Amino acid sequence: MSDDHPSSTDLEEERPQSLVERLKRLFGGKSEGTLRESLEEVLVEHAEGPENIGQEERTLLLNTLAFAEARVDDIMVPRVDIVAVESTASLDEVAAAFVAAAVSRMPVYRESLDDVVAMVHVKDVFRVLASGETAFKLADVQRPILFVPPSMRLPNLLVKMRATRIHMAVVVDEYGGTDGIVTIEDLVEQIVGDIEDEHDIDEDDKLTTVDSRTFEAGARLDLDVLEEALGQSLRGGEDFEDVDTVGGLVTSLAGRVPKAGEIFIHDATGVRFEVLEADPRRLRRVRVHLPVLDADG
Numbered sequence: 265m266s267d268d269h270p271s272s273t274d275l276e277e278e279r280p281q282s283l284v285e286r287l288k289r290l291f292g293g294k295s296e297g298t299l300r301e302s303l304e305e306v307l308v309e310h311a312e313g314p315e316n317i318g319q320e321e322r323t324l325l326l327n328t329l330a331f332a333e334a335r336v337d338d339i340m341v342p343r344v345d346i347v348a349v350e351s352t353a354s355l356d357e358v359a360a361a362f363v364a365a366a367v368s369r370m371p372v373y374r375e376s377l378d379d380v381v382a383m384v385h386v387k388d389v390f391r392v393l394a395s396g397e398t399a400f401k402l403a404d405v406q407r408p409i410l411f412v413p414p415s416m417r418l419p420n421l422l423v424k425m426r427a428t429r430i431h432m433a434v435v436v437d438e439y440g441g442t443d444g445i446v447t448i449e450d451l452v453e454q455i456v457g458d459i460e461d462e463h464d465i466d467e468d469d470k471l472t473t474v475d476s477r478t479f480e481a482g483a484r485l486d487l488d489v490l491e492e493a494l495g496q497s498l499r500g501g502e503d504f505e506d507v508d509t510v511g512g513l514v515t516s517l518a519g520r521v522p523k524a525g526e527i528f529i530h531d532a533t534g535v536r537f538e539v540l541e542a543d544p545r546r547l548r549r550v551r552v553h554l555p556v557l558d559a560d561g
Contacts, residue, residue: 324455331454336421337414339454340435340444344546345484348373351381355400359393362386369432369447372406377442382406383432411436414443422451477554480540483511483547494554496533511547514539522547 347365349358351372361370372382388405410433412421425431431448471481471489481490490510491498498504498513507513514537515521517528522539529536534555541548 327455331418331451334418334454335414336412336416336418336433336435336446337443339418339450340414340446341450342444343377343442346371346377346442346445348377348380349384349402350374351402351406353402355389355392358384358389358402362389371409371432371434371445372402378440380409380411380434380442383409383430409434412446418451418454421446422448425451474551477556479552480549481510481552482549483509483514485510487513490552494533494535494552496535496554498530498533498535500532510550510552513537514547514550 347361347367348371349361351374353361358370368386369383371377371380372384373380382403384402384406388407392400392405408428408430410421410424410428410430412424412433412435414435414437421433425433425448433446434442435444435446437443471479471485471493473479473493479490479493487498487507487509499507504513504516507516513530514528517530517537518526522528522542524539524542526539527536528539536553536555538551538553539547539549540551
C-alpha cells in the first residue's frame with residue numbers, strides 16, 4: 265500500500281528557508297569563493313521572491329558579502345592602539361590595566377609587543393582578586409592566543425577562532441613583528457554592526473563642527489567623512505592615495521609624527537590642520553580650518 269502523504273524529509277525540502285537559516289548554513293566550512301557565490305544567490309533569490317527582504321536583512325547580507333572579501337589587516341586594531349600587559353606584571357598592575365583600559369582581553373608580552381606569548385581575560389584576573397590569593401603569576405591565568413598573517417580572510421579567521429575557542433589573534437608581519445590584534449567581536453561587528461566593546465572609536469574620534477569653516481576630528485576618523493564635510497578631496501597626489509584616516513593624512517603632510525601646536529597646510533586645497541593633541545607615538549586630535557574666502561569668493 266502506497267503512502268501518499270509526504271514524509272517529514274519532503275516537508276523540510278519544500279518549506280522555504282528563512283534568511284537567517286540560509287545565512288547560518290553559509291558558514292559551514294565553505295570555501296571563500298563558494299561562500300560569496302552562496303551569499304549572492306541568497307540576495308538574488310530574496311530580491312526576486314514574492315516578498316522582498318527588508319532593509320535590515322539586505323544590510324546584513326551586504327555586510328556578509330563584504331565580510332567574505334575582507335582581510336584581517338582591514339579591520340585589525342593597529343599596533344599603536346594595542347593595550348597589553350608584560351608577562352612579569354603583578355596582580356595589582358594587571359587589574360589596574362583592565363580598569364583603565366575598559367577591555368575584556370589583553371595580549372601578554374615578554375619584552376615588547378613583538379614578543380606576544382598569550383592573552384589574559386579580565387574574569388580570570390578578578391577571580392583571583394576575589395579569592396584573596398597572594399601568590400600570583402600571570403602565567404597561571406593566561407590563555408593561548410592565535411597568530412595570523414595580515415592577508416588572512418575574515419571568514420577563515422572566524423572558522424579558526426570557533427574551532428580553537430581562542431577569541432583573540434595577533435596579526436604578525438613577514439618578520440614576526442606585531443602589526444595589530446583582532447578579536448571575535450571585531451569579526452562579528454563586520455556583519456551585525458557595532459558592538460560597544462574594547463578598542464571602539466571614542467567620541468573624541470568623531471567629527472565635530474566648531475563653526476561653518478572649522479571642524480575638530482580625532483586622528484582615527486575615516487578621511488572620507490572629513491572630505492564629505494569639507495566638500496573637498498584631500499587624497500590628490502601619490503603621497504596621499506593610500507591614506508585612510510585624518511591622522512594618516514596629517515602625518516603624511518608632516519613627514520613624521522607631528523607635535524601639539526603645529527600647523528600643516530594641504531597645498532592642493534589650502535585646508536589647514538592644527539594639531540591639538542599628540543604624543544611621541546601618534547597624533548590624536550586635530551582642528552581643521554577651511555581656507556578663508558576672499559571678498560570676491
